[in-house]
Amino acid sequence: xxxxxxxxxxxxxxxxxxxxxxxxxxxxxxxxxxxxxxxxxxxxxxxxxxxxxxxxxxxxxxxxxxxxxxxxxxxxxxxxxxxxxxxxxxxxxxxxxxxxxxxxxxxxxxxxxxxxxxxxxxxxxxxxxxxxxxxxxxxxxxxxxxxxxxxxxxxxxxxxxxxxxxxxxxxxxxxxxxxxxxxxxxxxxxxxxxxxxxxxxxxxxxxxxxxxxxxxxx
Ligand SMILES: Nc1nc2c(ncn2[C@@H]2O[C@H](COP(=O)(O)OP(=O)(O)OP(=O)(O)O)[C@@H](O)[C@H]2O)c(=O)[nH]1
Ligand SMILES: [Mg+2]
Numbered sequence: 374x375x376x377x378x379x380x381x382x383x384x385x386x387x388x389x390x391x392x393x394x395x396x397x398x399x400x401x402x403x404x405x406x407x408x409x410x411x412x413x414x415x416x417x418x419x420x421x422x423x424x425x426x427x428x429x430x431x432x433x434x435x436x437x438x439x440x441x442x443x444x445x446x447x448x449x450x451x452x453x454x455x456x457x458x459x460x461x462x463x464x465x466x467x468x469x470x471x472x473x474x475x476x477x478x479x480x481x482x483x484x485x486x487x488x489x490x491x492x493x494x495x496x497x498x499x500x501x502x503x504x505x506x507x508x509x510x511x512x513x514x515x516x517x518x519x520x521x522x523x524x525x526x527x528x529x530x531x532x533x534x535x536x537x538x539x540x541x542x543x544x545x546x547x548x549x550x551x552x553x554x555x556x557x558x559x560x561x562x563x564x565x566x567x568x569x570x571x572x573x574x575x576x577x578x579x580x581x582x583x584x585x586x587x588x589x590x591x
Pocket of ligand 2: 415416417443488
């Protein structure tokens, strides 16, 4: 019975995610969902992208169990933020995202960045309707995360390895990490970043800009 119930929940969520995706596509909004462990640097990456990305109007949905801390950081970085407090739930779902989208001026939005609740397990099961889902990992978490949390990696379209500046202080094996990622999801676009030094942020911004122009020229 419980399995059936979960299947229903996921089925309902998938249908809502498809509606979100259509609504975003109708308005030429490129949407990217970031998921990753607490503290891997999701908000820091978004802050850097908002500060560096030129020519696109960025809006952000912030998913958190509690607090509006991240939404405040995003607004301070210069983008409008829509906070979702999940009230204890460990992931966003598509209906929550829809409620935020309904408050947003989609016509003037080019890029919607969604920060999922810090967690590498539950968010992987719940599609939100973003065209791209990214996993963010960071050096202090260890190089074995792809094999320990394979679903997140298998179902993503992009991977960001953050906190590159901490490599000299860590036994992290970057070659092992990227090999594991490659085995699980060879199609995923890969970025390596540091929010401290700014490394890799330009490449990420360029990729986002390219994806947005492909969307609008399609
Ligand atoms: N050294 C280093 N620290 C970083 C980097 N990126 C983020 N941090 C730090 O890591 C901590 C967590 O960063 P956040 O951006 O808040 O992480 P988050 O993934 O949004 O965290 P949650 O929203 O709680 O899941 C902060 O103290 C950041 O300053 C980085 O590239 N290098
Ligand atoms: Mg955050």
